[in-house]
Amino acid sequence: MTYTPLQVCKSNALVEASYRLSVAEQRIILACISQIRRDQQITDEVLYSVSATEIAGLTGTRSKTTYEELAKAAQRLKRREVRLFEEPNGRGRKPRVMVTGWVQTIVYIEEEGRVELRFTKDMLPYLSELTEQFTRYALADVAKMTSAYAIRLYELLIQWRGTGERVIEVDWLRDALQLEGRYSNIRDLKRWVLEPAVAQVNEFSPLWVTWDQRKTGRRVTHIVFSFGEKPNSKPTLPKPSQRAERVAPKLSLPKAYVEQHKGADEGLVEADQRLLFEIRTGRREPPPGKSV
Template structure:
């Protein structure tokens, strides 16, 4: 998190948060807070998100306090009329008296429920541009020193979201897609689990709960219009995501919704990720693993056999991703065949594969070889059982 300016006030160090570099600012929150029920309207929720983006996640704000600029606060909400000050006061009043989070956490054999007013104190003057915002101590564990189960997203994605439901849905989608990005780099999840992260499912009941619409929009077409269609129109137009969804029926009713999330290719994607320590560390670990696998593949007898059968070219041998993929996913299957039929069995298989190789396989060698051995191995195993 980049700190814009620092100075002293009443001998206490403080941070003034600027929106001038909004594209670089991020919001980091615990997943329990993402899954909580936001009992507040759009404006208090956006003020909260804006204030959270000012927190250095590795350093506790002094007195749980951050400072915003009024001018930039109004710019964030795109407010430029003469009533903006009175509207701001009204929003603060509502946020302190009516806005809170209902958080549900697993505890022992059941659940623990918390009701937290996130920002109980706000201070400003009519002659100064700064606004003091103080978080409640109870909300801070969900915002700082987060080691796991947290979600990070760009503040800039929220600027044009004009619906409470758009913001809530965007946060939930980010929570799932973040896990997809994290585990696709660092590993630790099966392909099926990765697919679920970028195609997350939620029951209508759960979606009603987190959007606080259990008693609203009882007619599903109305619910779909206000909670799904309109929010996704905003999300697709103004955030890093493109999202569409499928409705899943159970009997005659819509039981759940499956979202399909794609991240837009943008010029700032790389720079955005480069600031993410987990991404950098994960990328380095993945590159080291690929190098180790590449070295093993270059020394493998199977690589020589692939060359002899013209299933691999010297040019392709220079491709680290290709060779590490063969070592990780194909060569272990050749080991199984070798245990059953010996090295000559592997040679016979590759000779046959080479004679039947289709044109499309030239564009994806590893996929073709993996599919071929996966189809052949069960036959060999059945033959061995019959022989026994």
């Protein structure tokens, strides 16, 4: 029996939208998106389901750890918003910005360690019946990433698959990732956002990527990404019956300390990077989900 890898398919407008999701929230959303048939009409009544065991199998983590993350992420997803930017369609529609939620309903079944959700009606056109201007990739390409920034960067690069280069404006990237004033210094942005994200794309995905900066005057205004397919690149696809093995996040600080001080929107690796930044610079960055 041939194993068909799960595919994530999003409209390009959604790939380039402005939003912030934690790694656990991304995994829930992407796992449910991978269940949608791109060529099949759906309604906002369709219920999608994903379990901690299924996510653990994809990510190579323990079900117990995933179970705890899934429960917390499910509670937050209902409140998550996304800003979508729509260009003129040539038929009189002017540029506009739409703010909507990802899901209209989300249910966490504790005894099964399972999340069930319905996407909002406004979200459906960006996920189904896509015939042009969409991006598709294997869920396994990002499943083992522990940085939400890495997942977003991979999508932005794979959207331009085959070009080998993408130039991204720094201010646009800040808005797309909803950094909201965090890492306002370009050195901090590179060290705590770009470099970890590029490292994870190189380690876990089928792409290799390098980057450079472009200045306007003395100010760094653009990041230039060069990328391509790794030679003989084949993503590791866990079989449905494969038992998950523990892959511990690579933390620089004690895990207990990171867990105690991480924000509601952060994964362990992202919180570890932020806390390191605070310790080394003496400057406090508000963790996502909390205010200073």
